[in-house]
Amino acid sequence: MTTTSAADRESKGDLLQRIQERYGTLRKSERIVADFLRENAGTRLDSSITELGRTLGVSEATISRVSRALGYDGYPDMKLSLAEGTRNRANAYVNIPPEIDGSDSLVTTSDKLATLLISGLAGTQRMLDAQRLELAVEALVKARKIVFVGVGGAASICDEAAHMFIKAGFDASAYRDGYTQTIMAATLGASDVMVGISHTGTTDTVARALKLARENGATTIAITSDADSGVARAGNVSLTTWSSTQPLVPLHGDFLEGRISQLFLIDLLYVGTLFRAGARTAETLQKTGAALEKWYRRGGESA
Known part of the structure; x- marks a missing residue:
């Protein structure tokens, strides 16, 4: 041939x-x-x-x-x-997938980006460890307090995670600076959970906060693409997201597939926790939903 x-x-x-x-x-x-x-x-x-x-x-x-x-x-x-x-x-923009080209039309870019993100989700799904996932959900269900820590793009994922868990009735919060992350880690105990998110796993403040929280008896959950990183090692449970072989340049924008994979795992943990917690979370979601509906009907902040 x-x-x-x-x-x-x-x-x-x-x-x-x-x-x-x-x-x-x-x-x-x-x-x-x-x-x-x-x-x-x-x-x-x-x-x-x-x-x-x-x-x-x-x-x-x-x-x-x-x-x-x-x-x-x-x-x-x-x-x-x-x-x-x-x-x-040639792609002049760091951390943008090389498949996306500046000469493409927006429709073509949309199609390529959707395919890349779907591929990232599929890769994360393939790497899921069922036992680790169960341990993470079990810890979240029993948690007295849940603290999410991350910086940069990961901090936005932490904010979204805390928002979801709060609406379901959990005592949840998110912190994006090392100073406050350290304070929170020092106050956590055996009934608490700290979730650290870092795509590269090299975010020092997140790794140190997880390590301190773990030393104080809290359960720590790490979400990162590098299973051998400092963030991953600081977690009692480590969940791995898919990662491209494309080099990541810190401080020059976020890795697109990494961000969506992090959100996927947060949503998965949230849904799993809701189902395991049972009726109490369902009732709380109904209460918060009704309260928000009433708040919006009254004009929100202008009321």
Whole structure:
């Protein structure tokens, strides 16, 4: 079988573009292969089709189907395209996925962004540890006080988390500065829970707050993409979000897929906690809902 030339491959779109256009038509097992290719675009793949299948837990036939679905002559041709990767796609904006190009129309950008975020959620779902999730929900259900800590983009997720848990009747709060995070960690005890959120897992204030809260007997839950990071190690329970291989540049905007994955896990913990807590949370949500409806009908702040 002949191998397609680089010019022919380019005329049909690079690897990332092909995955973007065809991702929705792939089967679940085929998306595992597509996710791997997208995350490793621009790198040389030395594995044989058998070795890659073993690594990803899929069959050789699945990899071959993906090759054909993406418009390649076969696995060798797809490997060459993987090595070429994103070298011709310049993106001046750090932390923006390389699949999104400034020359795209807004509709195209919308389609690409939706696919990327869905892929991030699917990756986070695949990495969920059922036992850890159960432990986290159990701790939240029993908590006297729940404290969420994060900085930057993660702080916004913490605010949303506290808002949801408060409406369900939990004593919940969120803090975004190291000074207050430290104070709160020092006051927590065995009946309390601190949830720390950091995409990279290297946010020192969050790691230290979790560590202090844990030393004082509180249950700590870490949400991060790096299972070996300081934030992850400071948690009694660590939940891992999906992460791209694209380098993250601190202080230059947030990693889009990481933010949506964090919110996904918070929503999952919230729903799980509601169901486990039972009638008391359902009643509280009805009360807070009725109170807010009355407040809005009276004009809110102007009342």
